[in-house]
Amino acid sequence: MTAAQPTALLALDWGTTSARAYRLDAAGRILDRRAATLGIAHVRNGEFAAALDGLLGDWHQLPVQRLACGMIGSRQGWVEAPYSECPAALSALAKAIVHTQSGELGIVGGLTCRDDAGVPDVMRGEETQVAGLLDGEHDTALFVQPGTHSKWTVVIDGAIVAFKSYMTGEAFAVLREHSILGRLLQGDSPFESESFERGVRRGMNAAAGGELLHQIFGARTLALFGELPADGIADYLSGVLIGSEVAAGYAWAGSQGTELGTPWLLGAPALCSRYRIAFGIAGRAAKMGPPDVAARGLWRIAVHAGLVADKDTK
Amino acid sequence: MTAAQPTALLALDWGTTSARAYRLDAAGRILDRRAATLGIAHVRNGEFAAALDGLLGDWHQLPVQRLACGMIGSRQGWVEAPYSECPAALSALAKAIVHTQSGELGIVGGLTCRDDAGVPDVMRGEETQVAGLLDGEHDTALFVQPGTHSKWTVVIDGAIVAFKSYMTGEAFAVLREHSILGRLLQGDSPFESESFERGVRRGMNAAAGGELLHQIFGARTLALFGELPADGIADYLSGVLIGSEVAAGYAWAGSQGTELGTPWLLGAPALCSRYRIAFGIAGRAAKMGPPDVAARGLWRIAVHAGLVADKDTK
Numbered sequence: 001m002t003a004a005q006p007t008a009l010l011a012l013d014w015g016t017t018s019a020r021a022y023r024l025d026a027a028g029r030i031l032d033r034r035a036a037t038l039g040i041a042h043v044r045n046g047e048f049a050a051a052l053d054g055l056l057g058d059w060h061q062l063p064v065q066r067l068a069c070g071m072i073g074s075r076q077g078w079v080e081a082p083y084s085e086c087p088a089a090l091s092a093l094a095k096a097i098v099h100t101q102s103g104e105l106g107i108v109g110g111l112t113c114r115d116d117a118g119v120p121d122v123m124r125g126e127e128t129q130v131a132g133l134l135d136g137e138h139d140t141a142l143f144v145q146p147g148t149h150s151k152w153t154v155v156i157d158g159a160i161v162a163f164k165s166y167m168t169g170e171a172f173a174v175l176r177e178h179s180i181l182g183r184l185l186q187g188d189s190p191f192e193s194e195s196f197e198r199g200v201r202r203g204m205n206a207a208a209g210g211e212l213l214h215q216i217f218g219a220r221t222l223a224l225f226g227e228l229p230a231d232g233i234a235d236y237l238s239g240v241l242i243g244s245e246v247a248a249g250y251a252w253a254g255s256q257g258t259e260l261g262t263p264w265l266l267g268a269p270a271l272c273s274r275y276r277i278a279f280g281i282a283g284r285a286a287k288m289g290p291p292d293v294a295a296r297g298l299w300r301i302a303v304h305a306g307l308v309a310d311k312d313t314k
Numbered sequence: 315m316t317a318a319q320p321t322a323l324l325a326l327d328w329g330t331t332s333a334r335a336y337r338l339d340a341a342g343r344i345l346d347r348r349a350a351t352l353g354i355a356h357v358r359n360g361e362f363a364a365a366l367d368g369l370l371g372d373w374h375q376l377p378v379q380r381l382a383c384g385m386i387g388s389r390q391g392w393v394e395a396p397y398s399e400c401p402a403a404l405s406a407l408a409k410a411i412v413h414t415q416s417g418e419l420g421i422v423g424g425l426t427c428r429d430d431a432g433v434p435d436v437m438r439g440e441e442t443q444v445a446g447l448l449d450g451e452h453d454t455a456l457f458v459q460p461g462t463h464s465k466w467t468v469v470i471d472g473a474i475v476a477f478k479s480y481m482t483g484e485a486f487a488v489l490r491e492h493s494i495l496g497r498l499l500q501g502d503s504p505f506e507s508e509s510f511e512r513g514v515r516r517g518m519n520a521a522a523g524g525e526l527l528h529q530i531f532g533a534r535t536l537a538l539f540g541e542l543p544a545d546g547i548a549d550y551l552s553g554v555l556i557g558s559e560v561a562a563g564y565a566w567a568g569s570q571g572t573e574l575g576t577p578w579l580l581g582a583p584a585l586c587s588r589y590r591i592a593f594g595i596a597g598r599a600a601k602m603g604p605p606d607v608a609a610r611g612l613w614r615i616a617v618h619a620g621l622v623a624d625k626d627t628k
Contacts, residue, residue: 117516119532120539149494149531165535166527167493174488179481202431209520209529210562213480213555217463218433221479225434241527248524 005031007062008308011298012055012105014072015125016041021055022292023062026309028299030292034059040077048078052104065307066105067298069128073098073107081109083122089159090131094304108301113162121165125294126151129266132296133289134158142253142260144286146242146271148173152249154256164252166245169271172238175216184223184233193277195232199239200278204247215240238274246278264289319345321376322622325612326369326419328386329439330355335369336606337376340623342613344606348373354391362392366418379621380419381612383442387412387421395423397436403473404445408618422615427476435479439608440465443580446610447603448472456567456574458600460556460585462487466563468570478566480559483585486552489530498537498547507591509546513553514592518561529554552588560592578603 008026012019017039023032038051053060073081081098088111096109110124130143130153143153148169154162176182199219206212219237222228228236253260263279265272266289279286290296302308322340326333331353337346352365367374387395395412402425410423424438444457444467457467462484467477490496513533520526533551536542542550567574577593579586580603593600604610616622 115528115532117519119516119529120535120541121532122535122538164528165531166524167531168524168527170493171485171489171527171530174492175485178488178492179484202433203523205431206523207521208562208565209517209523209526209554209558210480210482210560212523212526213482213485213559214429214478214562215433215523216485217479217481218429218435221434221436224436227434240523244523245527246524248522248528251522 007031007059007064009064009299009302010056010059010062010066011295011302012066012068012072013070013125013128013294013298014068014077015039015070019051019055020294021059022295022298023059024295024299028296028303030295033292033295040071040074046078048072048100049102049104065302067097067108067302067305067307068105069108069294069298070125072105073109074124077107078105079107081107083110083112083124086111086113086163087156087159087161088127090134090300090304092159093127093131093301097301097305106305106307108298111160111163115164121163123151123153123163123165126153126163127160128297128301129289129293130155130160130297131300132293133264133266134300140258140260142263143266143289144249144263144275145266146275147267150245152253154253154258154260156256156258162256164249166249168241168245172241175237176234181216181219181233181237184220184230189231189234192229192232192235195228196235196239196274197277197281198228199236200243200246200281201239203240203243203245204278204282206244206247212240212244215244239278242274242278243281246275246282250282250284262287266293321345321373321378323378323613323616324370324373324376324380325609325616326380326382326386327384327439327442327608327612328382328391329353329384333365333369334608335373336609336612337373338609338613342610342617344609347606347609354385354388360392362386362414363416363418379616381411381422381616381619381621382419383422383608383612384439386419387423388438391421392419393421395421397424397426397438400425400427400477401470401473401475402441404448404614404618406473407441407445407615411615411619420619420621422612425474425477429478435477437465437467437477437479440467440477441474442611442615443603443607444469444474444611445614446607447578447580448614454572454574456577457580457603458563458577458589459580460589461581464559466567468567468572468574470570470572476570478563480563482555482559486555489551490548495530495533495547495551498534498544503545503548506543506546506549509542510549510553510588511591511595512542513550513555514557514560514595515553517554517557517559518592518596520558520561526554526558529558553592556588556592557595560589560596564596564598576601580607
């Protein structure tokens, strides 16, 4: 922290298991970053103010706004920041910011929409990552955010119009750790791309939800018959699940009636690479998003909220 | 055990967690039954002979054949009874019986087939239950055996021609116990039929494997939005999974090119009832199988193997 780099905003990506803080200058550029295992699951007795101090360290005294996104705004977090309904542009995200009682922190709310069957869906944190790649007016794109609960998000003319969650990462984790498939696995192995790709091709061909329940059983029988290497079972299962998500997500995105172009992949690079392989198998391209999209999104939302002056040159 | 009821066969349904023994007369009727928590998971150091003695008790001295089915014939059991390939009639199951080294027990082997993608599938124990409802020559029917790994089995002209496994029960168990959905559940509740049926309708509409990953996430958001009662979440999830299995299973059975009639449901009555509700929602009937189908099947296979004289009047 030097006088030569004046801070304009402290941006916080505050999730369930981890918390990251970014110090941004008046053009929204990242000057510095800090991380701590102070995710909301680690904060006891609601001592979020102390956790914030711990995360910020000596940034605490900087006379600038602080804006956070993620599970810190959930019912289990510091202050509940309600879900806004889609469609939601940057201005809507900016309007929905909630502040802690003593004003230490602004928190971006999540988004909600309903699927074709009228079932509600939610995101919290992902909307800010998407915002990091929007110029605020003219964007039309598809964003794919792989993870525990993957999100597929359609942006048309700068507004998030719809999104869809897939419980892919969590299904993989519980099946790997707690099902009969887990008993076949042999510890951690390096990425077995052949098994993964085979799984993807299989998962993409699941023509009904129940077929997926058949296909995951197949990971066991293939291993039992020696037709899948033991160190490839986990990657095969991962491929089946990711392949089925990618096929379903593409079908859904295609039904939105707008040409969305090459989708963005946002998230952990190793996981995004798996999705990129799956897109490739489907004959589609996908582009990897830049790092720190949450910090970029917080900046753009802060600009729209008037928390910082707009000196962003884009 | 009286002299008035001479024993012709001891039939054993010996699975992973439980073991049941039946004493049958010369017409294949059940005279008596015994059960013990001596499933193969409970037998230590390969002491299956002692476990058999424990299960049979004073039946041990009866000078009759003993025939078992189930996981006792798996790689983790007493003696591995290989999988026979479909199509398999009663005669094929009879031919594949394997005996323990000292001849204490005959064991019916499992079955294997391959799905449209060439992926192997297996059953072990379910083939004997199906055999319990076959007269050995003329049957053409669809059997549905709900469970940890549900089986859908097509029998044409007395032979099991194809079957398909769905990991429905295990997926439900690991999601309920280990995923974010489990954290929303409020202990054991009575059957919430409305939530179950709502889940079934949803699961039946999953037009791709990945849609199921979206639908299970919906159990959480519906609860989060107060649109599903907390004591209905588990049954909703159960409905989504069973609905997706029933839709996929029916589509698969329909592709076999033979009119199979009203399907049989074989298994635990409470679970079969759930499937029957799901069939009803799909506009289909299903009939509940009789109890003790494994004992009936062991009798029929024993007759075909010449282990007992055929005095079965059918």
